[in-house]
Amino acid sequence: MSDATSNANTIDAPTPEKGIAAAEAKNNPVLAADGTPLKKSLRRALRAQKLRALMLIAPLLIFVLVTFIAPILDMLFRSIENQIVSDTLPRTTSQLSEWDPATDELPPEAVYEAFYYDLFAAVEARQHTRLGQRLNYENTGVSSLFRGSGRDLDDFREDQVEYIEDFSPEWEDAGYWLSLMSGEGGEDFLDTRRDAILALIRESKRSPLGDLWCATIATCATAPEDIDIGYTPSAEVIDLLPRTSEAYADFALITVLEEEDSIAEEEPWEAVYVALAQDLAETPESELAAFSGPQAQALVDLKAGLADVEAQSFRDLFAQSDDDWVTPSPWRTIQTYAPAYTTGYFLNAADMQKTPDGPEFRPENERIYGLLLQRTMFLSLTITFSCILLGYPIAYLLSNLPMRTANLLMILVLLPFWTSLLVRTSAWKVMLQQQGVINDVLVWLGLVGDGSRLVMINNQFGTIVAMTHILLPFMILPMYSVMSTIPPSYVRAAKSLGATNWTTFWRVYFPQSVPGIGAGSILVFILSIGYYITPEIVGGTTGTFISNRIAYHISSSLNWGLAAALGSILLVVVLALYWAYDRIVGIDNVKLGG
Amino acid sequence: MAEQGNGEAFVAFERVQKSYDGETLVVKDLNLSMPKGEFLTMLGPSGSGKTTCLMMLAGFETATHGDILLDGVSINNIPPHKRGIGMVFQNYALFPHMTVAENLAFPLEVRKIGKAEREKKVRHALDMVQMGEFGNRRPAQLSGGQQQRIALARALVFEPELVLMDEPLGALDKQLREHMQFEITNLAHDLGITVVYVTHDQTEALTMSDRVAVFNDGRIQQLAAPDELYERPQNSFVAQFIGENNTLEGTIQDIADGRCTVRLDGGELIDANPINVTKPGERTRVSIRPERVEINKDRLGEGAHTLKAKVLEFVYMGDIFRTRLRVAGKDDFVIKTRNAPDQVRLKPGQDIEIGWMPEDCRALDAH
Ligand SMILES: Nc1ncnc2c1ncn2[C@@H]1O[C@H](COP(=O)(O)OP(=O)(O)O)[C@@H](O)[C@H]1O
Ligand SMILES: [Mg+2]
Numbered sequence: 001m002s003d004a005t006s007n008a009n010t011i012d013a014p015t016p017e018k019g020i021a022a023a024e025a026k027n028n029p030v031l032a033a034d035g036t037p038l039k040k041s042l043r044r045a046l047r048a049q050k051l052r053a054l055m056l057i058a059p060l061l062i063f064v065l066v067t068f069i070a071p072i073l074d075m076l077f078r079s080i081e082n083q084i085v086s087d088t089l090p091r092t093t094s095q096l097s098e099w100d101p102a103t104d105e106l107p108p109e110a111v112y113e114a115f116y117y118d119l120f121a122a123v124e125a126r127q128h129t130r131l132g133q134r135l136n137y138e139n140t141g142v143s144s145l146f147r148g149s150g151r152d153l154d155d156f157r158e159d160q161v162e163y164i165e166d167f168s169p170e171w172e173d174a175g176y177w178l179s180l181m182s183g184e185g186g187e188d189f190l191d192t193r194r195d196a197i198l199a200l201i202r203e204s205k206r207s208p209l210g211d212l213w214c215a216t217i218a219t220c221a222t223a224p225e226d227i228d229i230g231y232t233p234s235a236e237v238i239d240l241l242p243r244t245s246e247a248y249a250d251f252a253l254i255t256v257l258e259e260e261d262s263i264a265e266e267e268p269w270e271a272v273y274v275a276l277a278q279d280l281a282e283t284p285e286s287e288l289a290a291f292s293g294p295q296a297q298a299l300v301d302l303k304a305g306l307a308d309v310e311a312q313s314f315r316d317l318f319a320q321s322d323d324d325w326v327t328p329s330p331w332r333t334i335q336t337y338a339p340a341y342t343t344g345y346f347l348n349a350a351d352m353q354k355t356p357d358g359p360e361f362r363p364e365n366e367r368i369y370g371l372l373l374q375r376t377m378f379l380s381l382t383i384t385f386s387c388i389l390l391g392y393p394i395a396y397l398l399s400n401l402p403m404r405t406a407n408l409l410m411i412l413v414l415l416p417f418w419t420s421l422l423v424r425t426s427a428w429k430v431m432l433q434q435q436g437v438i439n440d441v442l443v444w445l446g447l448v449g450d451g452s453r454l455v456m457i458n459n460q461f462g463t464i465v466a467m468t469h470i471l472l473p474f475m476i477l478p479m480y481s482v483m484s485t486i487p488p489s490y491v492r493a494a495k496s497l498g499a500t501n502w503t504t505f506w507r508v509y510f511p512q513s514v515p516g517i518g519a520g521s522i523l524v525f526i527l528s529i530g531y532y533i534t535p536e537i538v539g540g541t542t543g544t545f546i547s548n549r550i551a552y553h554i555s556s557s558l559n560w561g562l563a564a565a566l567g568s569i570l571l572v573v574v575l576a577l578y579w580a581y582d583r584i585v586g587i588d589n590v591k592l593g594g
Numbered sequence: 595m596a597e598q599g600n601g602e603a604f605v606a607f608e609r610v611q612k613s614y615d616g617e618t619l620v621v622k623d624l625n626l627s628m629p630k631g632e633f634l635t636m637l638g639p640s641g642s643g644k645t646t647c648l649m650m651l652a653g654f655e656t657a658t659h660g661d662i663l664l665d666g667v668s669i670n671n672i673p674p675h676k677r678g679i680g681m682v683f684q685n686y687a688l689f690p691h692m693t694v695a696e697n698l699a700f701p702l703e704v705r706k707i708g709k710a711e712r713e714k715k716v717r718h719a720l721d722m723v724q725m726g727e728f729g730n731r732r733p734a735q736l737s738g739g740q741q742q743r744i745a746l747a748r749a750l751v752f753e754p755e756l757v758l759m760d761e762p763l764g765a766l767d768k769q770l771r772e773h774m775q776f777e778i779t780n781l782a783h784d785l786g787i788t789v790v791y792v793t794h795d796q797t798e799a800l801t802m803s804d805r806v807a808v809f810n811d812g813r814i815q816q817l818a819a820p821d822e823l824y825e826r827p828q829n830s831f832v833a834q835f836i837g838e839n840n841t842l843e844g845t846i847q848d849i850a851d852g853r854c855t856v857r858l859d860g861g862e863l864i865d866a867n868p869i870n871v872t873k874p875g876e877r878t879r880v881s882i883r884p885e886r887v888e889i890n891k892d893r894l895g896e897g898a899h900t901l902k903a904k905v906l907e908f909v910y911m912g913d914i915f916r917t918r919l920r921v922a923g924k925d926d927f928v929i930k931t932r933n934a935p936d937q938v939r940l941k942p943g944q945d946i947e948i949g950w951m952p953e954d955c956r957a958l959d960a961h
Binding site: 487489490492493494495496497498499500501503504507508511512 | 752
């Protein structure tokens with residue numbers, strides 16, 4: 001060839017000169033007109049541009065973050081969150097931490113005592129059934145234990161309570177109690193109790209941002225931490241009668257915050273009387289006499305009088321209420337789930353449970369989630385695969401037909417989207433059931449005997465058929481959009497080069513349609529892995545997915561923590577598969593459109 | 595090049611017709627034969643049926659009527675992959691998922707040629723288009739001109755005797771296009787292959803081809819060597835389409851012995867060379883190339899006609915002067931004069947006399 005031809009490829013051909021120039025550029029950075037390195041000034045120029053772009057999309061970005069990311073984070077949080085136990089039973093859980101659950105010994109009396117006061121406050125705040133339900137997920141029967149004993153608490157140490165009430169009419173007077181407990185210096189004590197009670201009744205304090213909002217823009221109701229309880233505890237009484245002060249503060253807080261009543265008019269709880277009796281028994285007479293309040297003599301007299309009234313131990317009282325309280329089992333459960341964060345839901349989702357010896361698998365016959373996850377994967381893969389098999393020829397046809405016919409066919413592909421999902425799924429029920437259309441036709445044709453009609457619904461087969469049908473458009477659309485961008489000249493070129501139809505398809509057309517298959521597969525697989533309504537209707541027991549179980553925990557068993565844990569596992573599995581796909585096929589190879 | 599008899603034709607179209615929709619004929623009665631080793635260009639405006647003809651030859655479209663013969667054998671029923679025709683597409687059609695070398699090896703692989711042999715041929719083909727170092731690149735990493743070379747190499751690597759090219763240089767810039775034109779013709783002649791080349795660019799057609807078939811409206815308007823086509827267009831379409839031409843309309847007054855007199859619509863009487871007019875009274879278009887018009891009466895030989903003209907515009911173009919005149923009532927008469935030392939430069943408004951040799955003035959049909 002003549003030398004004129006070298007013209008075109010000198011443009012790209014690497015030459016030694018160019019190599020040297022490139023190496024020099026690497027060592028001495030190129031400078032912009034004002035002397036700063038070019039890279040730096042480019043970055044500065046780009047930064048302003050980026051900032052402007054960011055501000056433009058900021059509203060949308062915030063919207064997406066709030067409505068999309070936040071629920072996911074909430075779900076992840078819920079799957080480990082477990083503050084309810086320590087919030088509801090703060091004193092019990094701290095007392096229980098001393099107890100060794102591995103032994104068969106019962107917890108000490110102090111635990112039962114703390115539990116009495118905790119449970120009393122919880123019952124008054126109507127939170128004990130919630131806790132019972134939560135612990136029931138881990139130890140069946142705890143729920144009824146809590147409910148039953150909650151009813152009996154009023155009668156604990158009844159004799160003492162009645163004795164005090166009968167001792168003098170003043171003790172039944174709300175105002176008398178209020179003046180006894182009121183004084184100076186107990187603000188911090190009240191704040192501590194307020195925090196505990198707010199946690200119990202699940203009210204949150206107002207955030208600094210909320211404070212700002214209320215101070216400047218809106219008029220808000222008083223924040224729970226600012227509501228006036230109606231008294232200031234007396235520091236002296238707190239020292240003198242610690243249990244009573246605590247019980248009375250709990251009573252006061254719940255009465256004001258939850259019941260919205262006034263403590264000047266409400267007679268204290270039985271627990272306050274019980275606490276007073278306990279305190280009086282433990283405080284020497286001399287100290288009581290030294291009390292600066294006008295009630296000093298009354299307290300001394302009451303102490304003397306109460307000495308004759310018998311008080312049963314809290315353990316015995318709980319034992320009378322329910323035998324199960326004198327077995328280690330409920331205490332183990334409370335102790336195991338005392339921490340604010342737990343792996344319990346995840347262990348549960350992995351068919352495991354916590355035992356004193358660490359996590360263990362559940363007995364064989366109680367394991368369901370592993371099986372469900374496996375089944376979900378298997379069915380989703382099968383559905384994806386059958387969608388590829390059915391969708392590929394259709395997409396190919398669509399992309400190779402003249403525009404008008406293709407558009408018509410496309411409408412047929414999209415038609416299912418225009419009918420309700422429920423209708424489509426129910427239609428499959430009609431088609432597939434034993435007295436359904438397909439079986440009738442088969443029997444009529446004589447292919448199947450009337451007695452041996454095929455079971456095609458309420459099993460995996462039903463789920464696969466119905467879901468393949470429902471998800472097929474999600475496979476066809478990305479495939480079609482990729483295939484319609486493959487120019488026909490590639491196929492022609494291959495044929496002109498001597499390739500047979502099959503070779504042309506397999507070596508030239510198919511590799512270029514792979515991105516469409518990839519996109520469709522990811523779409524269908526991820527959709528089907530979380531599908532819920534169709535398996536619910538046609539899946540029976542063997543064809544349901546893990547999402548059906550999640551739905552059950554969200555709407556029926558109300559175990560949101562477990563539902564969140566299962567959801568998180570599903571999310572992780574999907575992300576892992578996505579990652580694997582990226583490593584094997586490459587995500588750049590996924591095209592959803594032109 | 596002289597017309598070839600059917601006996602030695604390598605490629606032949608015999609009364610080929612093609613319709614896509616059953617209503618209009620895109621190709622109407624196409625007859626064409628070309629010998630081995632010829633470089634033939636199909637030239638014509640867009641939509642004139644060039645690509646359709648090429649596709650029928652390659653086997654991607656079937657002729658509605660007529661026969662296409664390759665080496666004397668009808669190929670109407672042979673599928674495209676068995677025709678052994680190399681093809682270069684306008685968008686190159688390099689397989690994006692294969693490297694350059696794999697692209698080139700593809701036609702050899704499907705022909706079950708052994709690996710060693712294959713590699714040798716691929717290397718040879720790459721060297722042929724001076725792209726030896728680019729075997730491992732993907733098509734997307736190449737510039738347009740480089741992709742074009744690879745597409746050419748791929749069409750040639752399996753040594754076809756016939757290569758079809760459909761506007762292969764359409765996407766390149768002017769300089770690269772001219773360069774590639776040169777390269778393709780050289781390669782075709784060196785390898786002795788037969789080429790059917792499609793373009794709508796007349797310069798490309800004239801510079802590259804042995805013969806040019808001018809297409810319009812589904813018919814070949816003229817099939818001739820470039821010089822013949824330029825200098826002796828057979829009808830007014832070809833005269834208009836190839837190069838620049840001045841046309842004057844009129845009526846045949848007298849016709850005899852390869853000479854005719856034409857009464858122009860402005861009333862002037864001129865002599866002309868009758869090409870496809872037959873009898874007096876017929877309407878005609880007379881066509882004269884701008885560079886065949888003489889403004890220096892002394893240079894005109896015997897029997898030359900002169901007409902009065904008024905200069906409207908004078909454009910200096912470097913190597914030539916382009917002057918627009920009003921002649922016989924028409925404002926678009928253009929003449930081109932060479933920029934020589936003794937050449938006069940005309941001024942707008944000037945009245946002059948122009949003339950030409952009667953044989954350069956061709957009386958054509960009036961369509
Ligand atoms: N596949 C097709 N279906 C229908 N009409 C076509 C098709 N291909 C080309 N045509 C029509 O045939 C005519 C000739 O087209 P074509 O051969 O591509 O012309 P050219 O290549 O000369 O520009 C045009 O009018 C075009 O619209
Ligand atoms: Mg074309």
